Amino acid sequence: KAGVTQTPRYLIKTRGQQVTLSCSPISGHRSVSWYQQTPGQGLQFLFEYFSETQRNKGNFPGRFSGRQFSNSRSEMNVSTLELGDSALYLCASSLARRAGEAPLHFGNGTRLTVT
Amino acid sequence: KNQVEQSPQSLIILEGKNCTLQCNYTVSPFSNLRWYKQDTGRGPVSLTIMTFSENTKSNGRYTATLDADTKQSSLHITASQLSDSASYICVVGSSSNTGKLIFGQGTTLQVKP
Numbered sequence: 001k002a003g004v005t006q007t008p009r010y011l012i013k014t015r016g017q018q019v020t021l022s023c024s025p026i027s028g029h030r031s032v033s034w035y036q037q038t039p040g041q042g043l044q045f046l047f048e049y050f051s052e053t054q055r056n057k058g059n060f061p062g063r064f065s066g067r068q069f070s071n072s073r074s075e076m077n078v079s080t081l082e083l084g085d086s087a088l089y090l091c092a093s094s095l096a097r098r099a100g101e102a103p104l105h106f107g108n109g110t111r112l113t114v115t
Numbered sequence: 116k117n118q119v120e121q122s123p124q125s126l127i128i129l130e131g132k133n134c135t136l137q138c139n140y141t142v143s144p145f146s147n148l149r150w151y152k153q154d155t156g157r158g159p160v161s162l163t164i165m166t167f168s169e170n171t172k173s174n175g176r177y178t179a180t181l182d183a184d185t186k187q188s189s190l191h192i193t194a195s196q197l198s199d200s201a202s203y204i205c206v207v208g209s210s211s212n213t214g215k216l217i218f219g220q221g222t223t224l225q226v227k228p
Contacts, residue, residue, distance in 0.1 A: 004158070042218055042219070042220040042221055043159075043204065043218040043221075044218070045215065045216065045218075056215060090158050090159075092158075101146070101208070103149070104149075104159075104161065106160070108158045109157075109158055111156075
């Protein structure tokens with residue numbers, strides 16, 4: 001069974017631009033969650049989707065948004081990029097309705113660098 | 116406030132030695148506790164997941180313990196290998212209506228030959 005796939009793997013953007021990251025969950029998983037990982041802050045929860053509905057949202061500004069499609073694939077968008085948005089963005093999928101209820105399967109992330 | 120604290124922040128050991136990583140949490144209501152291993156440049160991979168009623172769980176050379184009374188967990192690595200060099204992240208799941216996960220900052224382990 002294929003794992004969680006995140007694209008692109010690396011991305012370099014300029015301040016003020018916007019970016020869209022993609023995540024394909026494990027087949028059959030309907031829950032997708034997104035995380036930002038930085039050396040100083042560790043893993044921080046962004047948002048979580050189940051069956052195209054946002055179930056939970058972390059404490060990030062409105063510049064961070066996401067959506068989930070009917071095939072469970074998910075995208076996250078960051079608008080008006082800032083230098084501080086440079087991070088590894090991880091996507092995880094699970095069988096449960098909420099991320100806390102079942103094991104998470106992570107992708108290898110998208111490394112975003114904002115210059 | 117829900118928090119997960121891990122210690123030590125980093126650790127260097129010699130190949131073949133054992134080590135123990137610690138995780139203390141103040142998460143309520145508690146649902147489960149997980150340990151993940153994250154290699155550099157990769158996503159975290161689940162090692163163990165324990166619920167309230169479980170106090171020990173093994174996965175090969177990795178053994179996790181949970182003391183729900185003191186709200187402490189440990190991850191013991193036996194006969195370390197160079198491939199154990201990674202970050203180890205403790206994550207606690209809450210059974211609140213949001214079902215959120217609270218992440219520790221991780222312990223970076225370096226195994227030297």
